[in-house]
Amino acid sequence: MDRVLKVHPKDNLLVALTDLFKGEIIIYENEKITLLDDVKAKHKFLTTDLNIGEELLMYGVLVGKAQIDLKAGNIINTNNVRHAANPFEVGERKLAWDRPDVSKWKNTTFNGFHRADGSVGTANYWLVIPMVFCENRNLEVLQEALVTPLGYGRKKAYQNQALKLIDLYKSGADKNSILNADIFIEEQPEKSKRLFPNVDGIKFLNHDGGCGGTRDDAQALCALLAGYITNPNCAGATVLSLGCQNAQVPILEEEIKKRDANFSKPLYILDQQKVGTEADLLALAIKQTFAGLMEANQQERKPAPLSNITIGLECGGSDGFSGISANPAIGYTSDLLVALGGKVILAEFPELCGVEQNISDRCVTIEEANRFSSLMKTYAAKAVAAGSGFDMNPSPGNIKDGLITDAIKSAGAAKKGGTSPVVAILDYPEMVTKPGLNLLCTPGNDVESTTAEVGSGANVVLFTTGLGTPTGNPITPVIKIASNTTLFNKMSDIMDVNTGTIIDDGETIYEAGERILDYVIKVASGEIEVSAVRHGQDDFIPWKRGVSL
Structure with missing residues (x-):
């Protein structure tokens, strides 16, 4: 297993794939870097010296600026780096993309419920x-x-645990006996x-x-x-x-x-x-x-063709590995489905901060690019007017696990959208009608955004997480994809798919993306019940168009 990763050739940051320690010498691409700080897994450190105000690059884009003079080997954190992102404008169309080979799924179908309007x-x-x-x-x-x-x-496992404690209490058990009681009840699923x-x-x-x-x-x-x-x-x-x-x-x-x-x-x-x-x-x-x-x-x-699948792309509780494992993996799944004629929805506009130029350039028409620009700038201005800003999007959990600035978080989050052209820009809560990659204006809040994607037509949601969250939806299966193996094992009851194999075992993004598509087909056919459905996690929060990051 590699110990560090440079995501893009232009980057001046390396990602620690495992815990690193002050004084260690890291050799990367024939360069020796002596670590000046302990660097926990998922966090980043500099490959070059930076003076105050100079730029940090990750994913090949501007993600922050130095607040103090820094040296190669310094860890970056909220004390020495501040959020920064490049401006964007509507320019020329760049619609070439890495269209994948989908011959493997040419005749594949899923078993779904056919509706009168032609949807499934x-x-x-x-x-x-x-x-x-x-x-x-x-x-x-x-x-x-x-x-x-x-x-x-639903099963009454927890109610039965409480009943067990009631019996103990009635029999004279004291507080310590109650606290130390084994009340776990393993219930077999009923037919x-x-x-x-x-x-x-x-x-x-x-x-x-x-x-x-x-x-x-x-x-x-x-x-x-x-x-x-x-x-x-x-x-x-x-x-x-x-x-x-x-x-x-x-x-x-x-x-x-x-x-x-x-x-x-x-x-x-x-x-x-x-x-x-x-x-x-x-x-x-x-x-x-x-x-x-x-x-x-x-x-x-x-049976129905895979073109009848509409996938919503979502992330929540992201960590420093999300943008290099789970998100690019479902980005490749997105490209596969687009190539098969399906629809994909990428949302969470506050988490596209810093990668707007790439998104704008991928819009199939100037009109769509202008609409994206207008929605993005209006949303950002409202956030500032409310005393906030996209720079305040990362949560304490994000920051603790390596997402130091919103631009770092956003550049990794945008990987969920793969490389295909953007066929339409939708304003909440418009309906998806065009096959291909669609962008839907929603908050970064995962439940509000997932709620919106289903309202726009998603019949499956791919939800990546690095920290763990139980988020589900009342009518659409939400497939939980762990960015790291530790999370997948620790919270196995709410996780469905592990992409920590990309970090640990050398699985490629492409292999993981294909594996996820095969999983989607089984879920869409009713062959697999995902964790959120099994637990009855029916999260539904309408967005009131206020400033929600």
Whole structure:
């Protein structure tokens, strides 16, 4: 295993692949560098002397400037380096890309749920949606009424642990006995007891929006909800409206039509102020939902070409290895799917800071490049006006594990998008329509961004992480990809794929990317249940277009 890595020939930083220590001599490309500091794995150190104000380069781009005079062998950290990124402008188109050989998958299909609009779902869920937060309690009642009786309840391992402690307490156990008690209960998964075996679940999109706020917030919420209803993983929906909120039912219906002019999925919309009593509303909702589930259960998985897969690309809890293992690996998966005629969504605009020129140059038209520039600059200006900025994007966890500036984080995060041209720039929460790589304006917040990608049409999400996060989605499988083997082993219950093999075992980016595509096909076919689905991790947070990094 190599001990250090230079990501790009222009870089004046090396990445430590393992812990290094002050006084060690590092030999790289026939140059000797004596380390002046301890350098933990994932962190970076200088290969050249820098005076105050001089530039640090990584991934071949500007990622920071020295705040003090530095020497070759110094570690970089938030005390001696500050964020910096190059400006960008709309220039000439650079659309050549490393199109991969996809002959291996030429005749490969996945088994999915075919919808009337020609899309294909990787899952088959029924949605229950509130138009406004006032209906959230009614959603909770419906959830209690439907989920367990229909066979979608989760195992009660932790409840049984609490019951075990109750028994100990009743038998006279003291505090120390309770703290030292072995309450682990290994439960074998039960065989499916679903009344409707072809329906993967009933999902409830609780949220805190729909009224108050601005009318733009209400419009965006209706568009997002329409995106979930028209997503190929949705079989149909029950919608609860109070009646007087800003997020009106006609707005939702208009947004559904924008996405599917011939919409024909079962859709039941109930207005509480028209129906009357809570009891009448809930009885009607239960009957209509049950009838919808009967219809949804008639759907069965059938073969479909891989071009019907739409992948959302996401990262969260990133570390210093994310940009050299997991992110470029799914970037190659992205290129493979694009070459196969599929759709890919790259989001998180605050995490494209410093690589805007590359993204802009890859836009297929000047119009798309101008739209990207406008959205990016407007977002950045709003962040500054709110007393923040993209430079404040890295979290304490990011910084602790080697992502010192936003430009370092962004340059690694952008690797998720591979090398293919950008066919469209989408503003939240627009729907993806064009095959190829699409850019969607979202925050860097992983749950808000994942929520948005699914609302735009993603039927699978590839989510890379270096620190570990359980993030999932109500209707779309979120595949968790670890950037390092330590994380994959330590949090094995929420991780699905390990790309630490790139660091440890010499697996290439291309080999890992192909391995991930094969995994995606199995997930899309229902052959593999990912960790987030198994745990019922149904994260759903609409973005209110405020400054969220």
